[in-house]
């Protein structure tokens with residue numbers, strides 16, 4: 001193997017991991033100081049805790065408290081090297097990847113590149129939509145909403161004001177629901193103080209869902225309760241309603257309803273982040289087809305884990321849901337198998353241990369479905385907070401999130417209403 005990207009060759013087998021998301025870091029953490037040379041590549045120098053992005057967008061948490069530097073995570077691991085680069089292509093014929101900073105060889109390749117927004121038929125106007133998939137997206141959304149409020153103060157035309165402050169969210173999965181809940185709270189308890197000159201009773205928050213229920217992967221009880229919570233917060237939930245057009249800040253639904261809103265947030269879909277180079281027959285629905293051993297079909301030394309992998313089972317014919325919990329478990333399983341490989345032990349096939357799901361809809365309101373019980377309300381909300389604080393990486397981040405939430409809880413405030421980098425939409 002040649003010396004590439006200033007990485008020294010060793011006698012150890014080299015595992016190249018593309019992506020420092022939930023799957024990639026879990027795998028790398030388990031391989032810390034083991035007899036492999038691990039090269040972790042990510043286009044960012046930090047890991048993003050995506051489940052709390054909406055808190056950054058809605059002034060609840062600072063971006064730094066949900067992101068964690070990848071170098072810091074591995075500074076005590078002599079066998080793990082990090083390179084900040086974008087992987088552009090996989091070249092299986094020569095066991096190497098082409099990146100934005102040069103090529104790098106591998107013995108084993110693990111693709112953990114996650115997912116990206118899926119705008120479906122809205123692709124051509126995606127630059128007018130506000131997605132929420134990265135820290136940058138969340139910061140842009142925060143700035144954009146506040147900029148529009150500032151603009152609304154400059155006109156005395158009521159229709160213009162309303163257009164600027166109205167918010168529409170497309171997609172009522174956990175992200176859309178949690179975001180709508182947080183925005184509803186802001187409308188009621190934060191924005192009226194900052195923008196006392198505006199009549200915020202006119203502000204509308206709409207949540208559109210094409211199917212007949214919000215939080216479609218959760219129980220009917222949790223879905224109904226979440227909808228009730230949203231109504232209490234003043235969010236208008238539209239079920240069985242597709243947004244079909246968005247032009248000049250006017251949104252049109254398949255039922256012919258028109259709503260004027262400058263802020264259109266897209267949480268309606270994601271697709272696997274495929275990297276060119278793998279044969280089409282090994283790809284299904286924008287994800288790599290993998291066996292229960294995480295091997296990409298047709299390749300011996302290429303694996304895919306997390307959102308980008310489609311591990312087909314009878315229960316999940318399109319692959320497991322794109323969830324952090326699945327990604328973490330797949331990362332752990334693959335790490336164990338790499339270690340087993342070294343010891344000459346058998347490969348352990350992946351088995352998903354679904355512990356349930358939860359979503360919060362503003363202060364004191366959350367819904368929780370565990371495998372054996374489903375509950376909603378204040379206790380669910382405390383559990384949601386506890387689980388998310390414990391899942392954040394790094395003691396500092398846990399502490400900042402904890403104190404931030406305690407402060408918000410007692411003051412009814414959301415302190416981080418800053419437009420640091422103004423956002424310009426097309």
Ligand SMILES: Cc1cc2nc3c(=O)[nH]c(=O)nc-3n(C[C@H](O)[C@H](O)[C@H](O)COP(=O)(O)OP(=O)(O)OC[C@H]3O[C@@H](n4cnc5c(N)ncnc54)[C@H](O)[C@@H]3O)c2cc1C
Nearest residue numbers: 019021022023043050051086087114306307322323324327
């Ligand atoms: C707003 C939001 C809320 C969510 N809420 C929840 C929740 O409450 N519970 C839950 O279980 N799941 C939730 N999810 C889903 C969860 O975040 C994902 O399932 C999880 O992040 C998948 O992990 P991953 O490792 O596959 O990918 P990711 O965590 O997305 O990581 C992929 C990494 O790969 C890097 N990358 C991608 N392409 C390249 C490239 N070409 N070169 C170099 N680097 C690359 C990216 O920079 C990124 O760091 C949420 C997702 C979003 C967007």
